[in-house]
Amino acid sequence: xxxxxxxxxxxAKRADARRNEKSLLNAAAEVFVSSGVExxxxxxxxxxxxxxxTIYRHFPxxxxxxxxxxxxxxxxxxxxxxxxxxxxxxxxDALRTWVDRFVDFLVTKHGLAAVLQSTDTCFDPLHDYxxxxxxxxxxxxxxxxxxxxxxxxxxxxxHLMRAxxxxxxxxxxxxxxDARAMVDLLVTGxxxxx
Amino acid sequence: xxxxxxxxxxxAKRADARRNEKSLLNAAAEVFVSSGVExxxxxxxxxxxxxxxTIYRHFPxxxxxxxxxxxxxxxxxxxxxxxxxxxxxxxxDALRTWVDRFVDFLVTKHGLAAVLQSTDTCFDPLHDYxxxxxxxxxxxxxxxxxxxxxxxxxxxxxHLMRAxxxxxxxxxxxxxxDARAMVDLLVTGxxxxx
Amino acid sequence: xxxxxxxxxxxAKRADARRNEKSLLNAAAEVFVSSGVExxxxxxxxxxxxxxxTIYRHFPxxxxxxxxxxxxxxxxxxxxxxxxxxxxxxxxDALRTWVDRFVDFLVTKHGLAAVLQSTDTCFDPLHDYxxxxxxxxxxxxxxxxxxxxxxxxxxxxxHLMRAxxxxxxxxxxxxxxDARAMVDLLVTGxxxxx
Amino acid sequence: xxxxxxxxxxxAKRADARRNEKSLLNAAAEVFVSSGVExxxxxxxxxxxxxxxTIYRHFPxxxxxxxxxxxxxxxxxxxxxxxxxxxxxxxxDALRTWVDRFVDFLVTKHGLAAVLQSTDTCFDPLHDYxxxxxxxxxxxxxxxxxxxxxxxxxxxxxHLMRAxxxxxxxxxxxxxxDARAMVDLLVTGxxxxx
DNA sequence: AATGAATGAGTATTCATTCAT
DNA sequence: GATGAATGAATACTCATTCAT
Numbered sequence: 001x002x003x004x005x006x007x008x009x010x011x012a013k014r015a016d017a018r019r020n021e022k023s024l025l026n027a028a029a030e031v032f033v034s035s036g037v038e039x040x041x042x043x044x045x046x047x048x049x050x051x052x053x054t055i056y057r058h059f060p061x062x063x064x065x066x067x068x069x070x071x072x073x074x075x076x077x078x079x080x081x082x083x084x085x086x087x088x089x090x091x092x093d094a095l096r097t098w099v100d101r102f103v104d105f106l107v108t109k110h111g112l113a114a115v116l117q118s119t120d121t122c123f124d125p126l127h128d129y130x131x132x133x134x135x136x137x138x139x140x141x142x143x144x145x146x147x148x149x150x151x152x153x154x155x156x157x158x159h160l161m162r163a164x165x166x167x168x169x170x171x172x173x174x175x176x177x178d179a180r181a182m183v184d185l186l187v188t189g190x191x192x193x194x
Numbered sequence: 195x196x197x198x199x200x201x202x203x204x205x206a207k208r209a210d211a212r213r214n215e216k217s218l219l220n221a222a223a224e225v226f227v228s229s230g231v232e233x234x235x236x237x238x239x240x241x242x243x244x245x246x247x248t249i250y251r252h253f254p255x256x257x258x259x260x261x262x263x264x265x266x267x268x269x270x271x272x273x274x275x276x277x278x279x280x281x282x283x284x285x286x287d288a289l290r291t292w293v294d295r296f297v298d299f300l301v302t303k304h305g306l307a308a309v310l311q312s313t314d315t316c317f318d319p320l321h322d323y324x325x326x327x328x329x330x331x332x333x334x335x336x337x338x339x340x341x342x343x344x345x346x347x348x349x350x351x352x353h354l355m356r357a358x359x360x361x362x363x364x365x366x367x368x369x370x371x372d373a374r375a376m377v378d379l380l381v382t383g384x385x386x387x388x
Numbered sequence: 389x390x391x392x393x394x395x396x397x398x399x400a401k402r403a404d405a406r407r408n409e410k411s412l413l414n415a416a417a418e419v420f421v422s423s424g425v426e427x428x429x430x431x432x433x434x435x436x437x438x439x440x441x442t443i444y445r446h447f448p449x450x451x452x453x454x455x456x457x458x459x460x461x462x463x464x465x466x467x468x469x470x471x472x473x474x475x476x477x478x479x480x481d482a483l484r485t486w487v488d489r490f491v492d493f494l495v496t497k498h499g500l501a502a503v504l505q506s507t508d509t510c511f512d513p514l515h516d517y518x519x520x521x522x523x524x525x526x527x528x529x530x531x532x533x534x535x536x537x538x539x540x541x542x543x544x545x546x547h548l549m550r551a552x553x554x555x556x557x558x559x560x561x562x563x564x565x566d567a568r569a570m571v572d573l574l575v576t577g578x579x580x581x582x
Numbered sequence: 583x584x585x586x587x588x589x590x591x592x593x594a595k596r597a598d599a600r601r602n603e604k605s606l607l608n609a610a611a612e613v614f615v616s617s618g619v620e621x622x623x624x625x626x627x628x629x630x631x632x633x634x635x636t637i638y639r640h641f642p643x644x645x646x647x648x649x650x651x652x653x654x655x656x657x658x659x660x661x662x663x664x665x666x667x668x669x670x671x672x673x674x675d676a677l678r679t680w681v682d683r684f685v686d687f688l689v690t691k692h693g694l695a696a697v698l699q700s701t702d703t704c705f706d707p708l709h710d711y712x713x714x715x716x717x718x719x720x721x722x723x724x725x726x727x728x729x730x731x732x733x734x735x736x737x738x739x740x741h742l743m744r745a746x747x748x749x750x751x752x753x754x755x756x757x758x759x760d761a762r763a764m765v766d767l768l769v770t771g772x773x774x775x776x
Numbered sequence: 777a778a779t780g781a782a783t784g785a786g787t788a789t790t791c792a793t794t795c796a797t
Numbered sequence: 798g799a800t801g802a803a804t805g806a807a808t809a810c811t812c813a814t815t816c817a818t
Contacts, residue, residue: 020778035263040812051779056814117364123296124793153379161375164362170311170360182357185347210797211802232788245804250789252802404818405781439783444810446781505752514799541767551764554752558699558744570745573735574764577771620792624801633800638793691812 021058024048030071036111037066066115073105075136081137085144092150095141096187097163099164100115102138105181106168113169117162135161145190152192160190215252218242223263230305233262260309267299268328275331279338286344288336290381293358296332297377300362307363311356314341329355341383345385354384412436417457420460424499425454437451459491460471462522473532478569480538483529487552490526491571492569494556501557505550523549533578540580548578594691603632603640603650606630611651618693619648645707648697648769656716663719667726674732676724681746685765686719688750695751699744717743727772734774 023077027048041062045052059065067074081098088094106113115123116130139157146152164183171179221242225233235256239246245260252257275292283289300307309317310324332350340346361376415436419427429450433440447453455462469486476482477482494501503511504518509546528546609630613621623644627634629645641647663680670676687696697705700714721739728734746765753761 036303041814042812045780051781052813053780054778057777062813069367136817150375155375159371159376163361163379164373166362166364167378168360169363170356177353177356181378182350182353182360185349185357186380186381186382189379189381191388214802236787237791246788247790247805248803256788403780408781425672429810430808440809441784441811450809540657543763547759547764550752550759551749551767552749554748555745557746557751558748565741565744569737570741570768571672573737573745573771574768575768575771577769581775623789623793627801633802634792635794636799636800639798644792 004060013190014017020050022052024050024058025069028065032066032069032109033110037062037109037115038098038111059106060126061122063123064114065128066123066180070105070109070112071129076103076128078133079135081134081141085141090150091144091148092191093139095145095151095190097139097184098141099160100180102134102161102164103168103180106165107171107179113165113171116165117169127145130161142190150192153190155190160186196229205206207334214244218244218249218252219263222259224266225305226260226263227302227304231256231309232305255319257317260306260311260317260320261323264303264306267303268323271296271299272327272331275328275335279335284344285338285342286337286385289339289345289384291334292332293377293381294374295357296328296355297362297374300359301373310359311363324355325352344386345384349384354380408438408442409458411459412438412443416453420454420457420500421496421498425450427501432551434437449510449513451511454514455517456499458497458500459517461518465490466521466525468486469522469529473529475532478538479529479532479536480579481537483533483578485571486526486529487548487575488568489521489570490549491556494553495567501553503556504553509570519546520547538580540579541578543578585608592663597660598610602632602636606632606640610647614648614651614689614694615692619697620645620693637662643704643707644763645705646703648708649711652687652691652694653711653772656711659684659687660715660719663716663723667723672732673723673726674773677691677727677772680720680723681765681769682762683699683734684743685750685762688747689753695747695753697749699751705769732771732774735772737772742768 007147020104028044029049031044035043041052041055044065045055055065059068081094084094084098085091088097094160115126118160124183133157137157138161142151142155142157142160167186168179171177172180200235223361224232228338229295232359235246238259242249249259253262271292274295275288278288278292279285282291288320309320317345327371329352332355335388336345336351336354337348355382356375364373364376390454398522407474416432419432419435425507429440429443432453433443436443443453447456467485468480468489472482473582476485503514521579523546525545530539530543530545530548551574552571558565558567558570592711600657606626613629617625623634625638630637636645641650658702662683663676666676667673670679676680684751688707697708713724714774717740717741720743723731724737724739724742745768749768752764753759
């Protein structure tokens, strides 16, 4: 009965902590946009108005913080796949639309694409999260497009996603490089020749 | 006795220094492969068996070192373009072969692709070296393929190269990601639909 | 229970940190005396028994550290001017007394005089601090002495202070050079000939 | 008879070496003006068109190089004292003129004044050179002015010179500080009150 | 639970000095 | 004798992480 030993109502704290975490994630998201996902922890803490140790308490590794920041959007991406497949007549078009959304996600999340390419083991949890949640969706879209004969390439979902990540990692504000156009070429290349 | 007035032939040292520079470049190349082109200067110096200042003497900036390490291969790449165009019946095939060689170059020079994507101004000399030497070659191949009607995409040479760089930056020993296959898809995407 | 919503009073740490900063300033003052104000940060950190980063946390630039170390004494110097003018019958005597105190300050703060002469822009904040706080006081004393006819020289306050700084920079423990006597000559030179 | 063992005529070499040393000193003088007497050895070597080791061979310590560079002017300064005393009616005026020439020397030799103030033992030879050659001259002028009753201050020649050095060390191109005017005040302060 | 102060390892760069040629 | 290449010590500054309060 810990409740009797700690007079403070645990509910309140939970709500408080959750709100805290929420604002922390919002702050982290902003810093990620402006300084990339490798931004100094202290910067994130300052933006969130908390101490650095608080970040570590909530998210022991940077990968976990990144996952938390993008979880909703990654999950949405994962859910988009089946829906697009249902709602679109054409499997290849569904794939193309989904890829577009993935590109949207990556180009607005400055530095994320680079992290997806990183081999630093500290990012493994992030890689795993993608591997488990969204790679299967991509693979499924590819399979459907292959079944319908629109795609002949035997490429894996994970490889397609890595490739898209690479193409998006090259996008910088400084140049007029258009990641979307490049990905379009890639997806066009998937298409079976008529 | 004019010989006594001109103290010593300055050649002798040069030969020694040049040999030294050669071994330094070899060592740098190896470190670049294993640790990327952003490896600490100290590591490169240690690998070369010289002091850090020796690196600075030969190559005042990191970009100059990188250029020196890859100069021959980059130059060869630049020369390959016109030759392929002459020796190949088909402009598109020439482009594809040339791109293959570019990919060969990038995937074996681990970390170089990432630097080509970097916006750090310290790499500007390197970017310029590519911009001046090899981007025009790529553009020329693209133009030729467009003239022959095999390629319709209006993509610039520099953007194609950035895209290829991005696709190759995703290549790591750890996974079975095949950069060449991805680039193949991209180049296939360039092709006019029949 | 509003207390639970406001986690912890931020005062506690401040007291600790302030005490720490105090000892840091004391240590820096000692190192400045023995090694000059350009002493390596690491030496100061070691003398204070803290890590180098702690110095940077408290004083991001060296100039800020120097200012902090000498702030009280510089401020006291600034306040001395008007007081001496009020309490002394003779404006020239007030000037002379004030200059004596400035000399006291400089000769006991080994290396400070040299920094006041330095053109390194990193010391600009320190120069500005003097320029804003104490140069006007010196100028005011000079003006008063000129009004009373005791001083005829048109010298600026800042130039007088630079000169005093120069005379004190020459003071070292090694020799029997008496900075105060030299400054006395200078101030005597200011005096109108009867 | 070393001459028989070394066929090359030693005379020629001497002349060569002396010319070499001459141009080296000229180059050093120029670098001293632009970068101060603490300029990197390598800069001096480059300006002189010789290797760094050549500088070390000729002048094992920096102080020796500085002495060599300024020897003629320092010697001239030493000779000026007695001459001025002979040619000038007034001992105080002779002193003042001589001090002016010392100031001329210091303000045009950027950084020299600072070195004269330095306590770094590596400059001891330079200090000694002044101590032996020019300090007695200054003392002699002071003595003469005291004998004629124009100067009452008991100041030593060396202290006067240190003070002048200090006043000149404060001179920088950046500000409108007028070292000569400050020294004038100092010398005026030496003067007996009428 | 939260804070933010302290830590100390890691890296680039400069320069006096030595030494092989 | 001269050269200039190589050396390596020295220092400023950053940042992830820990810990006392």
